[in-house]
């Protein structure tokens with residue numbers, strides 16, 4: 001099940017390399033009472049990690065998710081650490097309307113490529129994040145089919161399922177994401193590709 005895959009793989013996703021990038025480019029916005037929001041949190045594995053990473057911060061931690069089985073785990077994780085999990089659809093144009101106040105940090109891991117209109121995520125993130133605040137986008141990025149197939153442990157059948165996943169996972173280049181983020185009101189601070197198929201992007205909310 002996708003839920004279990006997300007739980008099993010989170011330790012590799014949120015690796016030392018990931019946290020090095022976070023510390024350098026996102027953490028400068030982590031003030032003592034920072035408001036932080038995770039968009040498309042899945043089972044919410046990132047929530048206790050970010051809390052544990054900054055034990056001295058009186059963090060007001062929020063998350064957004066839509067799929068019921070993900071929401072259930074995220075909510076039970078969130079309850080234990082005082083995080084608020086919102087049941088919202090990131091593909092709707094005004095999903096942030098019911099969330100009050102502004103945030104210092106927004107975060108979204110492996111979500112943008114899944115959205116029919118990823119601009120809605122970025123546009124609403126720009127409404128939520130205060131000027132000077134930071135947004136971390138971590139996602140798959142455009143790469144050749146040869147690289148996609150080479151990542152599989154076994155020889156993958158060249159069926160419709162594979163082509164569907166490939167078109168989702170190799171959808172946007174890092175420049176594409178930055179074009180959308182710029183249009184939404186962010187400027188790129190840094191990017192890092194841990195491998196040919198993934199990118200970490202740090203943005204700052206313009207203005208202020």
Ligand SMILES: C[S@@+](CC[C@H](N)C(=O)[O-])C[C@H]1O[C@@H](n2cnc3c(N)ncnc32)[C@H](O)[C@@H]1O
Nearest residue numbers: 040041042065066067070089090091109110111
């Ligand atoms: C690949 S998982 C990543 C989960 C988590 N961010 C992580 O890295 O462990 C993508 C998540 O985005 C959620 N998602 C996809 N489309 C969404 C939407 N329209 N609104 C809210 N969440 C969505 C999925 O339900 C799923 O939990």
